[in-house]
Amino acid sequence: MKPTFTILASDPATGARAGVLDLGRVKVETPVLMPVGTYGAVKALSPEDVESTGTKLILANTYHLFLRPGHKLISALGGLHRFMGWDGGLLTDSGGFQVFSLAKLRKITEDGVSFRSHVDGSEQFLSPEAAMEAQRAFGSDIAMVLDECPPPDADRAYIEKSMRLTTRWAGRCLEAMAGSDQGCFGIVQGGFHENLRLAHLDEIASMPFDGLALGGLSVGEDRGITGRIVESVAPRMPEDRPRYLMGVGMPEDLVRYSGHGVDMFDCVVPTRNARNGQVFTSAGRLNVRNASLAEDGGPLDPACGCAACRRFSRAYVRHVFMSNEILAHRLLTLHNLAYFRDLMRRVRGAIIGGRYGAFVREFTEGPEARGQVWRTELKSR
Numbered sequence: 001m002k003p004t005f006t007i008l009a010s011d012p013a014t015g016a017r018a019g020v021l022d023l024g025r026v027k028v029e030t031p032v033l034m035p036v037g038t039y040g041a042v043k044a045l046s047p048e049d050v051e052s053t054g055t056k057l058i059l060a061n062t063y064h065l066f067l068r069p070g071h072k073l074i075s076a077l078g079g080l081h082r083f084m085g086w087d088g089g090l091l092t093d094s095g096g097f098q099v100f101s102l103a104k105l106r107k108i109t110e111d112g113v114s115f116r117s118h119v120d121g122s123e124q125f126l127s128p129e130a131a132m133e134a135q136r137a138f139g140s141d142i143a144m145v146l147d148e149c150p151p152p153d154a155d156r157a158y159i160e161k162s163m164r165l166t167t168r169w170a171g172r173c174l175e176a177m178a179g180s181d182q183g184c185f186g187i188v189q190g191g192f193h194e195n196l197r198l199a200h201l202d203e204i205a206s207m208p209f210d211g212l213a214l215g216g217l218s219v220g221e222d223r224g225i226t227g228r229i230v231e232s233v234a235p236r237m238p239e240d241r242p243r244y245l246m247g248v249g250m251p252e253d254l255v256r257y258s259g260h261g262v263d264m265f266d267c268v269v270p271t272r273n274a275r276n277g278q279v280f281t282s283a284g285r286l287n288v289r290n291a292s293l294a295e296d297g298g299p300l301d302p303a304c305g306c307a308a309c310r311r312f313s314r315a316y317v318r319h320v321f322m323s324n325e326i327l328a329h330r331l332l333t334l335h336n337l338a339y340f341r342d343l344m345r346r347v348r349g350a351i352i353g354g355r356y357g358a359f360v361r362e363f364t365e366g367p368e369a370r371g372q373v374w375r376t377e378l379k380s381r
């Protein structure tokens with residue numbers, strides 16, 4: 001079914017919204033952070049593990065699945081949900097961002113973009129129609145349009161030209177999705193220029209998309225720039241449709257940008273940082289490499305009820321991490337997903353309770369918005 005979006009509460013002081021995105025197979029509470037399952041797997045976790053963290057919606061990458069194993073095989077085997085054994089919600093990106101960040105020898109024309117696969121060097125072509133054909137074959141609940149992602153240092157003239165191409169491609173994507181009951185989201189570009197962003201928003205918002213995304217942010221620019229763009233553009237995105245900020249997911253950013261009315265986020269931070277040993281806790285961030293944890297019998301986060309925190313000590317998790325045991329990646333990823341899910345629950349609870357402003361102040365002044373914590377700080381809680 002086409003996704004439907006209902007806003008349950010909004011905070012008059014900040015514009016933060018709490019809602020439900022109904023995907024038919026699953027109802028997703030918003031604001032939501034989508035963990036990333038690039039190749040159709042959230043790294044280190046089984047679908048049951050992902051479910052155990054309360055996660056209802058994940059993102060998979062069209063570019064990677066298009067190159068390997070290919071959308072035709074996935075379709076022949078019953079679609080992406082069945083292929084990866086995941087009953088929850090799936091959003092697939094269009095491949096645009098990866099084509100422009102990973103692939104080699106790109107050539108952009110009105111038709112689409114030809115490129116060499118970063119996997120085997122083969123020549124590939126992605127058009128708006130091909131990107132939508134792949135996502136229809138996957139059967140994802142939400143498909144994203146193919147957009148051009150200009151390099152962050154592109155000049156204004158290039159970005160204007162690129163925006164217009166992205167608008168024309170957005171129209172072709174909608175046509176290619178005609179008759180489908182999958183959701184389809186448009187993407188707003190415009191670089192770091194506020195007025196270009198707003199102009200492009202007008203164009204994309206006038207099209208019958210089920211939701212709108214802000215793309216091309218969090219690509220290495222100063223965080224002040226990201227903040228300025230989100231602050232001015234997000235509140236002007238259509239109120240009745242979900243607003244999705246792509247590629248953003250540090251805890252302080254999720255709290256801040258939810259306050260500008262963003263409903264959806266995706267980020268590799270919870271999973272990638274877990275594999276690097278970084279743990280997000282209610283007392284701040286922790287690196288399990290830290291020698292001060294070697295004899296620590298407490299859980300990673302005393303406030304967390306995840307499978308890793310219920311059963312194992314920091315000393316054990318550190319030990320398996322330092323011993324390169326695969327289990328370490330699983331435990332740390334499980335915990336980080338549970339932490340981020342809990343954070344979004346708290347964000348949502350504060351919006352529904354009409355105390356979002358106070359929540360943001362407490363969060364920003366508290367330990368979670370700060371960097372590394374040490375054992376003593378954890379113990380003092």
Ligand SMILES: [Zn+2]
Nearest residue numbers: 304306309335
């Ligand atoms: Zn935990």
